[in-house]
Amino acid sequence: MTTATASAPSGAPSDATSGLGAGAPRRGIAGKIVDRLGSGAVQVVMVILGLFWLVPTLGLMVVSLRTNQVNSAEGWWTIFTKPAELTITSYKNLLSxxxxxxxxxxxxxxxxxxxxxxxxxxxxxxxxxxxxxxxxxxxxxxxxxxxxxxxxxxxxxxxxxxxxxxxxxxxxxxxxxxxxxxxxxxxxxxxxxxxxxxxxxxxxxxxxxxxxxxxxxxxxxxxxxxxxxxxxxxxxxxxxxxxxxxxxxxxxxxxxxxxxxxxxxxxxxxxxxxxxxxxxxxxxxxxxxxxxxxxxxxxxxxxxxxx
CATH class of the missing domain: 1.10.3720.10 (MetI-like)
Known part of the structure; x- marks a missing residue:
C-alpha cells in the first residue's frame, strides 16, 4: 500500500507566508504617534497642560475679586494664603x-x-x-x-x-x-x-x-x-x-x-x-x-x- 503525499507547487506560497499580505498594512510614524496619543499617560499630560492653560483665566478672576490697592501691592497667587482679600466690590461698581x-x-x-x-x-x-x-x-x-x-x-x-x-x-x-x-x-x-x-x-x-x-x-x-x-x-x-x-x-x-x-x-x-x-x-x-x-x-x- 502506497501513500501519496501531495506537495504544493514550488511557486505557491506556503501556509506560513500566505497570510502575510492579508493583514493590516504597516503603520507609519504618524500612525504610531496617533496610537500613542490614546494612552493614559498622554491623556494625563494633556489634562495637566489644559490646567496650565487655564492659569491666566484663574489669575484674571482673582484680580477681579480684589481691590486696586491689593493688586498693585502683590501678585494674584498670594490669594491662596490670604483668601480674606476677596471682595465683589469691583463687580458692584462695574454693574452700576x-x-x-x-x-x-x-x-x-x-x-x-x-x-x-x-x-x-x-x-x-x-x-x-x-x-x-x-x-x-x-x-x-x-x-x-x-x-x-x-x-x-x-x-x-x-x-x-x-x-x-x-x-x-x-x-x-x-x-x-x-x-x-x-x-x-x-x-x-x-x-x-x-x-x-x-x-x-x-x-x-x-x-x-x-x-x-x-x-x-x-x-x-x-x-x-x-x-x-x-x-x-x-x-x-x-x-x-x-x-x-x-x-x-x-x-x-x-x-x-x-x-x-x-x-x-x-x-x-x-x-x-x-x-x-x-x-x-x-x-x-x-x-x-x-x-x-x-x-x-x-x-x-x-x-x-x-x-
Whole structure:
C-alpha cells in the first residue's frame, strides 16, 4: 500500500507566508504617534497642560475679586494664603456704571446676527447643494471668492452708505455689517455639509409630495444640526469678541462690551479692577454657550471624517 503525499507547487506560497499580505498594512510614524496619543499617560499630560492653560483665566478672576490697592501691592497667587482679600466690590461698581448697557448692546448685536447668518446661510447652502438653477456653480464660486475679501477695505464705503441711509452708529448697522461678512463662510461650511446628506432621503421626500421648503425644514435642517451648531458657536464668538466693527460703526450709546472696555484702557493704572471684572464677565456667556452645545460642536467637527 502506497501513500501519496501531495506537495504544493514550488511557486505557491506556503501556509506560513500566505497570510502575510492579508493583514493590516504597516503603520507609519504618524500612525504610531496617533496610537500613542490614546494612552493614559498622554491623556494625563494633556489634562495637566489644559490646567496650565487655564492659569491666566484663574489669575484674571482673582484680580477681579480684589481691590486696586491689593493688586498693585502683590501678585494674584498670594490669594491662596490670604483668601480674606476677596471682595465683589469691583463687580458692584462695574454693574452700576455703563457696563450693563454695553452688555445688553452686545447681546442685541450678537444674537440677531447669529440667527440671521444661520437662517440665511442654511437656506442658501441647501439651494447650492440640492437645487438646480441657472448660474448655480458660478454664484457659489463668487461666494467662495468673498471669503478672501478683507473687512478693512469695506469700512469706509459702508460707513458712507450708512451715513446716507441714516443708520450709521446704530445697532442695526453693526448687525447688518456682521451678517454680510459672516454669510460667505457660513454658506461655504453648510453647503459642504448638506451635500453629504444621502440623496435617497430627499428623493423619498419628493416622492411623498414634499415641497423644497418642506424638505429643507423637515429633512435637511434637522440632519444639519451638528454643522449648524458649530457655525452658531463660531459666529457667536466672532461677533461677541469683535471690537473693530464696534469701534467704527457703534456710537457711545450703542457700544458693546469690547468698545466699553477699550475705552477704560485709557486709565489702565487706576481702574484695573473694572477691566478685570469686565473681561471676566465677558467670558461667561461664551462659556455657557460652548458647554451647552458641546455635543453638537464635536459632531460638527467630526462630520466628514467618517464616511
Amino acid at each position: 456704571g455703563g457696563f450693563s448697557a454695553s452688555f445688553w448692546n452686545t447681546v442685541l448685536i450678537t444674537v440677531p446676527t447669529t440667527v440671521l447668518v444661520i437662517g440665511i446661510a442654511a437656506m442658501a447652502a441647501y439651494a447650492f447643494a440640492w437645487m438646480e438653477f441657472p448660474g448655480r456653480d458660478t454664484a457659489f464660486l463668487v461666494v467662495v471668492g468673498l471669503l478672501i475679501v478683507p473687512i478693512q477695505i469695506a469700512l469706509i464705503p459702508i460707513a458712507v452708505l450708512y451715513g446716507n441711509v441714516g443708520i450709521f452708529g446704530s445697532i442695526p448697522g453693526v448687525v447688518l455689517f456682521h451678517v454680510a461678512f459672516g454669510l460667505p463662510f457660513a454658506i461655504f461650511l453648510l453647503r459642504n455639509f448638506f451635500v453629504g446628506i444621502p440623496a435617497s432621503l430627499l428623493e423619498a421626500a419628493r416622492m411623498d409630495g414634499a415641497s423644497e421648503w418642506k424638505i429643507f425644514a423637515s429633512v435637511v435642517f434637522p440632519l444639519g444640526k451638528p454643522a449648524i451648531a458649530s457655525l452658531g458657536i463660531f459666529q457667536f464668538l466672532w461677533v461677541w469678541n469683535d471690537m473693530l466693527i464696534a469701534l467704527v460703526f457703534a456710537d457711545t450709546g450703542n457700544q458693546p462690551m469690547t468698545k466699553y472696555l477699550q475705552s477704560q484702557m485709557r486709565q489702565f493704572g487706576s481702574n484695573m479692577d473694572i477691566l478685570s471684572s469686565g473681561a471676566f464677565l465677558s467670558l461667561i456667556i461664551p462659556l455657557i454657550l460652548f458647554f451647552a452645545f458641546q455635543r453638537y460642536f464635536v459632531q460638527g467637527m467630526m462630520s466628514g471624517s467618517v464616511k
